[in-house]
Amino acid sequence: xxxxxxxxxxxxxxxxxxxxxxxxxxxxxxxxxxxxxxxxxxxxxxxxxxxxxxxxxxxxxxxxxxxxxxxxxxxxxxxxxxxxxxxxxxxxxxxxxxxxxxxxxxxxxxxxxxxxxxxxxxxxxxxxxxxxxxxxxxxxxxxxxxxxxxxxxxxxxxxxxxxxxxxxxxxxxxxxxxxxxxxxxxxxxxxxxxxxxxxxxxxxxxxxxxxxxxxxxxxxxxxxxxxxxxxxxxxxxxxxxxxxxxxxxxxxxxxxxxxxxxxxxxxxxxxxxxxxxxxxxxxxxxxxxxxxxxxxxxxxxxxxxxxxxxxxxxxxxxxxxxxxxxxxxxxxxxxxxxxxxxxxxxxxxxxxxxxxxxxxxxxxxxxxxxxxxxxxxxxxxxxxxxxxxxxxxxxxxxxxxxxxxxxxxxxxxxxx
Amino acid sequence: xxxxxxxxxxxxxxxxxxxxxxxxxxxxxxxxxxxxxxxxxxxxxxxxxxxxxxxxxxxxxxxxxxxxxxxxxxxxxxxxxxxxxxxxxxxxxxxxxxxxxxxxxxxxxxxxxxxxxxxxxxxxxxxxxxxxxxxxxxxxxxxxxxxxxxxxxxxxxxxxxxxxxxxxxxxxxxxxxxxxxxxxxxxxxxxxxxxxxxxxxxxxxxxxxxxxxxxxxxxxxxxxxxxxxxxxxxxxxxxxxxxxxxxxxxxxxxxxxxxxxxxxxxxxxxxxxxxxxxxxxxxxxxxxxxxxxxxxxxxxxxxxxxxxxxxxxxxxxxxxxxxxxxxxxxxxxxxxxxxxxxxxxxxxxxxxxxxxxxxxxxxxxxxxxxxxxxxxxxxxxxxxxxxxxxxxxxxxxxxxxxxxxxxxxxxxxxxxxxxxxxxxxxxxxxxxxxxxxxxxxxxxxxxxxxxxxxxxxxxxx
Numbered sequence: 001x002x003x004x005x006x007x008x009x010x011x012x013x014x015x016x017x018x019x020x021x022x023x024x025x026x027x028x029x030x031x032x033x034x035x036x037x038x039x040x041x042x043x044x045x046x047x048x049x050x051x052x053x054x055x056x057x058x059x060x061x062x063x064x065x066x067x068x069x070x071x072x073x074x075x076x077x078x079x080x081x082x083x084x085x086x087x088x089x090x091x092x093x094x095x096x097x098x099x100x101x102x103x104x105x106x107x108x109x110x111x112x113x114x115x116x117x118x119x120x121x122x123x124x125x126x127x128x129x130x131x132x133x134x135x136x137x138x139x140x141x142x143x144x145x146x147x148x149x150x151x152x153x154x155x156x157x158x159x160x161x162x163x164x165x166x167x168x169x170x171x172x173x174x175x176x177x178x179x180x181x182x183x184x185x186x187x188x189x190x191x192x193x194x195x196x197x198x199x200x201x202x203x204x205x206x207x208x209x210x211x212x213x214x215x216x217x218x219x220x221x222x223x224x225x226x227x228x229x230x231x232x233x234x235x236x237x238x239x240x241x242x243x244x245x246x247x248x249x250x251x252x253x254x255x256x257x258x259x260x261x262x263x264x265x266x267x268x269x270x271x272x273x274x275x276x277x278x279x280x281x282x283x284x285x286x287x288x289x290x291x292x293x294x295x296x297x298x299x300x301x302x303x304x305x306x307x308x309x310x311x312x313x314x315x316x317x318x319x320x321x322x323x324x325x326x327x328x329x330x331x332x333x334x335x336x337x338x339x340x341x342x343x344x345x346x347x348x349x350x351x352x353x354x355x356x357x358x359x360x361x362x363x364x365x366x367x368x369x370x371x372x373x374x375x376x377x378x379x380x381x382x383x384x385x386x387x388x389x390x391x392x393x394x395x396x397x398x399x400x401x402x403x404x405x406x407x408x409x410x411x412x413x414x415x416x
Numbered sequence: 417x418x419x420x421x422x423x424x425x426x427x428x429x430x431x432x433x434x435x436x437x438x439x440x441x442x443x444x445x446x447x448x449x450x451x452x453x454x455x456x457x458x459x460x461x462x463x464x465x466x467x468x469x470x471x472x473x474x475x476x477x478x479x480x481x482x483x484x485x486x487x488x489x490x491x492x493x494x495x496x497x498x499x500x501x502x503x504x505x506x507x508x509x510x511x512x513x514x515x516x517x518x519x520x521x522x523x524x525x526x527x528x529x530x531x532x533x534x535x536x537x538x539x540x541x542x543x544x545x546x547x548x549x550x551x552x553x554x555x556x557x558x559x560x561x562x563x564x565x566x567x568x569x570x571x572x573x574x575x576x577x578x579x580x581x582x583x584x585x586x587x588x589x590x591x592x593x594x595x596x597x598x599x600x601x602x603x604x605x606x607x608x609x610x611x612x613x614x615x616x617x618x619x620x621x622x623x624x625x626x627x628x629x630x631x632x633x634x635x636x637x638x639x640x641x642x643x644x645x646x647x648x649x650x651x652x653x654x655x656x657x658x659x660x661x662x663x664x665x666x667x668x669x670x671x672x673x674x675x676x677x678x679x680x681x682x683x684x685x686x687x688x689x690x691x692x693x694x695x696x697x698x699x700x701x702x703x704x705x706x707x708x709x710x711x712x713x714x715x716x717x718x719x720x721x722x723x724x725x726x727x728x729x730x731x732x733x734x735x736x737x738x739x740x741x742x743x744x745x746x747x748x749x750x751x752x753x754x755x756x757x758x759x760x761x762x763x764x765x766x767x768x769x770x771x772x773x774x775x776x777x778x779x780x781x782x783x784x785x786x787x788x789x790x791x792x793x794x795x796x797x798x799x800x801x802x803x804x805x806x807x808x809x810x811x812x813x814x815x816x817x818x819x820x821x822x823x824x825x826x827x828x829x830x831x832x833x834x835x836x837x838x839x840x841x842x843x844x845x846x847x848x849x850x851x852x853x854x855x856x857x858x859x860x861x862x863x864x865x866x867x868x869x870x871x872x873x874x875x876x877x
Contacts, residue, residue, distance in 0.1 A: 017765060018762055018765065018766070021758045021759075021761050021762045021765070022758070022762060024758045025755045025756075025758030025759050025762075026755075028751055028752075028754045028755040028758065029751075029752065029755040031751060032748055032751050032752055032755075035748075036748075060689075061564070062563050062564055062656045062657070062688050063561060063562065063563060063564070063688045063689065063690075064562045064563075064564065064578060065527070065528070065562075067689075101522075107524065176522070177522065178522040178523065178524060178528075179522070179523075179528055181520065181521065181522055181530075181721070226530055226532075226692070260689070261689050264564075270575065273575055274564070274575055274576035274577070274578075275578075277567070277575060277576065277577045277578070277820075278577070278578060278820055278821065278822050278833045279820075279821065279822070280820055281819035281820045281821065282499075282819070282820075282821060285495075285496075285499070285819075289492070289495070290492060290496075290748070293488050293491075293492050294492075294752060296488060297485050297488045297489060297752065297755065297756065298755070300481050300482075300484050300485040300488070300759070301485055301755060301756070301758065301759040301762070303481055304478055304481040304482055304485070304759055304762060304763060305759075305762045307477060307478060307481065308478060308762065308763070308766040312766070312769070312770070365740075366744055
């Protein structure tokens with residue numbers, strides 16, 4: 001067996017140029033598939049229904065963007081529990097969106113900041129990906145939460161957004177609102193959000209926004225702000241399992257408190273799946289058109305290289321047969337060479353993609369839904385190995401069969 | 417995904433190719449140069465092209481495998497670019513050059529715009545606004561909403577789609593302002609905006625359905641839910657808390673209005689809690705007048721803070737997603753092309769290795785080194801051209817397929833959920849052909865140089 005592997009290795013080294021070109025072709029194409037599958041993997045993951053530790057979203061029933069009165073916040077945070085036997089969520093979080101420009105009238109990406117207005121302490125317990133940070137980042141986040149709790153004007157900004165607006169931690173900025181007319185707020189940038197998912201957003205203390213809305217009538221002849229009764233966008237609830245979720249959802253649906261506007265409660269995965277419905281065809285194309293086409297292209301590249309190799313080595317195959325190699329052994333030899341290239345190149349490509357994208361680039365941007373960046377999952381190593389192996393096998397079956405059926409007499413009759 | 421709900425939900429008859437062939441110089445010039453170089457090489461090359469073609473025929477398996485790889489890469493690129501071209505068509509053609517779109521100050525999209533009724537009562541009295549025969553301004557006051565519509569989900573999960581609803585005060589005026597017509601057999605909604613489901617009016621409110629005029633795209637989308645090609649006049653569907661009845665289908669292919677449901681503003685707004693206008697669209701004489709009116713309203717209108725802009729400008733700002741998709745597609749196409757280049761290199765190196773003695777013989781016969789280079793370079797280009805042309809042909813079959821997507825202006829821009837048609841125009845096909853030739857040239861040049869450097873006597877040994 002070991003000698004067999006050695007023979008495969010030697011054969012691959014004999015035409016290093018061809019081996020290298022095939023391996024490079026494989027690596028490049030596996031790279032694309034890895035990127036595409038990483039996007040699909042994340043989307044599948046967020047849309048998959050969990051059975052425990054569920055997050056539910058409460059939003060306006062009919063309309064997007066969801067705009068509910070902030071008066072809903074307290075009771076929704078309790079899961080609309082009214083009676084002693086009612087279920088209460090384990091945790092909850094409110095989201096209000098505040099968008100502002102650094103100067104009046106400017107609308108370029110570099111001048112716009114979008115912030116989640118929320119309770120600072122919920123950053124560490126309810127925000128996806130922030131509840132399982134490495135120890136150093138978690139410490140930094142806790143420190144920033146303390147700053148936000150003590151200073152209503154504090155703002156945490158994602159590192160990419162901070163670079164985009166050419167500001168630094170410690171600086172003060174004024175945001176001219178684009179969704180709360182005439183609510184222009186001054187902030188002090190007190191820290192950074194952890195890199196990754198939130199790198200292009202910001203987080204502010206919800207009390208600051210709500211105080212500004214409350215103060216609006218004082219400067220506007222007692223008239224309420226047009227958005228005063230529409231400032232609550234989402235309420236997140238954490239429930240332990242599906243049974244508890246159903247009960248909370250029923251409590252909210254049957255509560256008389258939420259009539260105008262009506263609200264709906266759904267699992268986070270269900271809500272995200274609804275939003276991704278708009279991208280249905282794009283996702284379908286990535287999954288069933290782009291990925292298979294790349295895999296077939298890769299098989300063709302490998303098949304071509306192995307075919308050439310087998311054709312050039314027909315006399316050698318005949319000699320091996322004369323020396324006692326059985327046809328199946330020749331078939332395995334050729335398949336082994338293809339698998340060797342495919343698996344090694346696939347693994348190398350997936351590994352390189354994993355480290356370059358995750359460590360060096362900080363994720364890859366793809367304009368789908370509200371996901372700012374996509375990371376390569378660890379399972380990409382398996383994908384690389386699998387893609388390399390399967391495409392190599394598919395591409396080399398015909399050439400390997402051709403090697404197996406080499407006719408010794410035919411070959412030697414042509415050798416002069 | 418079933419055919420009816422997938423990207424390939426239906427095909428339409430393409431318009432005459434000639435109409436779609438507006439060739440941009442950034443593509444025609446490089447392609448012209450590439451083809452000129454190709455012809456020049458054929459002319460100056462002393463080794464007959466038939467020698468290469470015969471060799472390709474002899475090694476037909478390798479030739480076919482290599483060309484197939486080109487075909488796949490180019491056809492994929494063509495389909496992907498066709499998708500973006502469809503999105504671009506929507507954002508380019510939805511706006512009327514003479515229209516002004518008035519939003520509330522600060523709103524990046526009509527979805528988040530709020531224009532109070534009284535504050536904007538005389539916006540359409542601006543002298544730049546065109547008037548109809550009765551002297552009424554051509555202005556459409558509209559409320560724009562995105563509504564959740566439950567659809568059948570997977571594994572018992574309730575799923576929703578987002579449907580765009582536009583509440584209109586006067587549909588006839590709105591149609592004139594937006595340049596839209598109805599298909600025969602349809603009608604605009606009535607002043608009441610409701611009718612009974614069997615068509616007779618005067619029924620009690622709770623038994624009445626909201627009259628709806630549908631864009632072609634959304635009519636198809638809703639029709640697919642019940643196995644029809646599209647909803648037709650008289651069909652009833654659920655949206656929000658009410659039943660809706662189709663009274664007309666708009667000729668709206670190629671515009672974002674194709675993905676909208678229009679109904680009476682006084683019903684639609686309150687139904688979904690929006691008691692203000694989202695936008696006011698004003699018709700002016702021409703594009704220059706639109707710019708002037710927009711600037712004047714933004715600067716000088718005092719009753720409310722407005723943000724007015726030519727409608728074409730508003731829609732062009734919705735092309736941020738298109739740009740991002742284009743970048744992603746070009747990236748994927750280039751990376752795939754690099755993979756293809758390695759494939760063609762393999763083929764050409766193998767061709768040279770198999771024809772070393774041929775090369776030696778050609779050199780002995782007096783053919784210069786550069787003529788050997790030209791010959792092998794041409795061979796690579798021929799494979800790429802054949803594969804590229806096939807790829808373009810395969811990709812062209814996607815012309816007219818429909819797909820859902822979003823067009824938006826990026827962060828906070830709101831965006832519109834659209835049903836679009838893939839547009840495989842001349843630009844897309846030329847881009848595919850150029851990429852194929854570039855792949856052939858890059859993949860062929862190194863092997864051709866290697867062939868050129870072979871020494872005649874050593875080759876013959």
